[in-house]
């Protein structure tokens with residue numbers, strides 16, 4: 007699955023909906039046993055959640071948006087398919103969550119392709135289920151530092167901390183992802199799927215048990231004047247970077 011939402015593969019409501027529909031189709035087609043998620047935007051895996059879906063929007067829109075974010079996460083995280091991330095670009099925040107929700111992550115060895123949950127740098131916070139997935143992946147202490155400081159790990163650090171499973175030369179990302187897929191597909195589906203569910207269900211259940219409250223918390227948080235100001239400042243910084 008090649009993500010194509012130029013210029014930066016931001017996860018807008020429309021794009022999230024497209025991804026959800028595509029995933030659902032693949033899940034329902036029994037000829038598919040695995041997917042490789044990668045990007046069609048040069049140098050960018052995904053810029054994460056679309057800031058314009060959270061800035062200057064009314065509460066109803068924010069609620070609809072957050073529901074779609076939850077939905078995509080649950081679908082990828084709990085997918086019965088083998089999901090491999092072929093991460094061929096930078097992957098901050100929501101882009102990192104998408105990567106972390108794969109079963110295996112291959113990152114291209116380019117110092118620009120940093121990955122991490124950098125929410126605090128925007129003046130916002132990673133929701134508890136983003137945090138849970140990071141803690142599950144790199145452990146409590148490393149996650150505690152990474153989340154508070156908004157670390158974006160370059161490939162060598164990302165491998166060392168375990169946020170990705172493999173770092174390979176850029177021209178080998180897709181072929182490595184395909185070899186990894188072959189290994190994973192050698193395992194009988196029912197055994198692998200039940201095991202995946204056993205490991206991941208408790209984390210997903212934490213959100214499933216409080217989805218509506220999570221949406222309300224998000225809407226309250228994102229609608230605060232101080233948070234809207236932080237988003238404004240961050241968006242201006244992105245604009246000014248262009249000069």
Ligand SMILES: CCCCCCCCCC/C=C/CC(=O)SCCNC(=O)CCNC(=O)[C@H](O)C(C)(C)COP(=O)(O)OP(=O)(O)OC[C@H]1O[C@@H](n2cnc3c(N)ncnc32)[C@H](O)[C@@H]1OP(=O)(O)O
Nearest residue numbers: 016053054055056057058098099100131133223224227244
């Ligand atoms: C107690 C209550 C608890 C409640 C908890 C709720 C908490 C809320 C949680 C909300 C979670 C959010 C997670 C996220 O994913 S936030 C998004 C994080 N993403 C980023 O920080 C990445 C920002 N982008 C960049 O750093 C760069 O764009 C890039 C990806 C490195 C690419 O750089 P490049 O130079 O190639 O491109 P430009 O920077 O010029 O960007 C091109 C245009 O795209 C716009 N852009 C970029 N990123 C985003 C984005 N994430 N959303 C929307 N738009 C984006 C950028 O502004 C340029 O637009 P322009 O052409 O119109 O100027």
